[in-house]
Amino acid sequence: MLHHGQPRTPYYATKHLAEGSHYYYKIPLWLTSRVTQLYWPLAKKVNFCVDDYKYSENFSHLVSTYSKVLQGYLNELIPEHRSFYCTYAFLYDEPAISRTISELIRKGIQRLILLPLYPHYSCFQTGTMLNIAVKALDEQTKPLSKDGICSMDYRVRTMSHVSFRCSTIDRWSSHPVIINFWYNLLCTELKDHDSLLFVAPQMRGYNSSGYMREIWTTCYRLMEHMNEAVPWKLAWFSGWDQWPATTLESINLQLYFLRREKRYRTLVVPIALIMPSFESESLLPDILQNEGVDLLSPPGFSPVLAHGFAELIKNHLMGRRASSQLLHRCKFCFSSRCLLREAMLAPKEIPFNEIFLKNTLGNGELIQQQKRLQISA
Incomplete structure (x- = not known):
């Protein structure tokens, strides 16, 4: 379960704003951090929200409750898929997305489903989280090659017995939940x-x-x-x-x-x-x-929402793929992370001898390869 998180102090609020601008506008982090510091005295709305938050329950407690309830629902609803383990991660808070994915891979998994807690897709909310998730997966695993075919959504951890398939429910506003x-x-x-x-x-x-x-x-x-x-x-x-x-x-x-x-x-x-x-x-x-x-x-907390999450994952495991919109490129988008997200979460089978993939996000071969795939599709 993925969410941006909510900062509890002004320090983390400025960090949140700077990183958000960095991911979304594709501007260097040092520049967005400096601009955020200059903007902060004018950020009355942010200061008000952060100050009011100290009287509220920690947001991570609520997300943790949903993950535990969802885990119980899934183990009862679809026991044929063995036992489920549900956890959560934040883009700008702890536990962080990259660290959580590392821990899951180290423990060993057979299937990884990324569920953003935003029903309506936007690049600012869902897109940035998925980009960070696939970056972490790409740094720690490699795509599975079988019979000369490279499957980007099947990941293998080198020098390990761990292999798994990754996928996402990128938007779920059309679901009855x-x-x-x-x-x-x-x-x-x-x-x-x-x-x-x-x-x-x-x-x-x-x-x-x-x-x-x-x-x-x-x-x-x-x-x-x-x-x-x-x-x-x-x-x-x-x-x-x-x-x-x-x-x-x-x-x-x-x-x-x-x-x-x-x-x-x-x-x-x-x-x-x-x-x-x-x-x-x-x-x-x-x-x-x-x-x-x-x-x-x-x-x-809403039992209706918790049951809805379980139905979403059940339908996904029964074969419902990520939405075709995940393949849609935004105008003027030049991010290699978006190319990697498309390849991994909305995959096409690629002849292994035609792809050269290093675990480096900015790899020029990867960018050119995915551009060719997009044109051919």
Whole structure:
């Protein structure tokens, strides 16, 4: 289970922002660290969220609970796949993704499934985590070669008996779990409200339009499941880690449109959030405090969500592949890590005598090879 994590102190918050910009904008870390230090006195939103977080339960405790419950569900639901071991890792917190993968490989595994805890795919959230994960796998393993065919998703640890297949559930917003999750929460709240305002953090650049379409589709499917009970709108806001702040925030504008239609009892639903976070616990309450609306935050733990995770993995093990969108290259993306992610998590069988793969991410042969594969596909 993969997540970005949440910093508990200003020091880790600046580190989080710097590394996030480094991974996303492909800018050297020393430069993003310097810019973050200069920006920090103006980062009132981040300071507010971090300061408020010290009164909340540690986010890692919640993710740990989900991983333990999910492990029990999987061992009961599909015992034919032997015993499952579920763990979690963070991109900017501990336990780190690279270290966790190293420990799993050292212990020995037969199948590794990466499950991002973001239902809607975005390069900023899911993409960066998967890139770091495949980088760690590439540094510690090699692709399996059999009968002259090289399978990038089957990994072998050299000088060891460990071999395994790796895969990911890169996006799961179309699975019924996200609809059932919010439907159960809305059933008890809707009778006291006459309209819904769905809100989600805005993503910029790198195929952000695909992320926005997924969010809108989830809202539409949820309202269809509820028989279009009340009017609804979709608005965007800047997440706590989006800096500089985007100008596309539209919560106030969409509330104005609802009130123009005489809808004054609006319930705000953070449709992209499935767990308590800086956005649901600090940022959105602050934005909405003078708007006269109610906020429906995700609960600390949801059995519906835990069962949904188990169903996702069961379907994946039964043969459901990663989405075809994982092969889609963002415009102007030149990252070799994205090429490696495509090769490993959305693989094609490659004649072994045509590929030269070193365990170095910036290897020019790898980049050229994957470009040729993309063109031939």
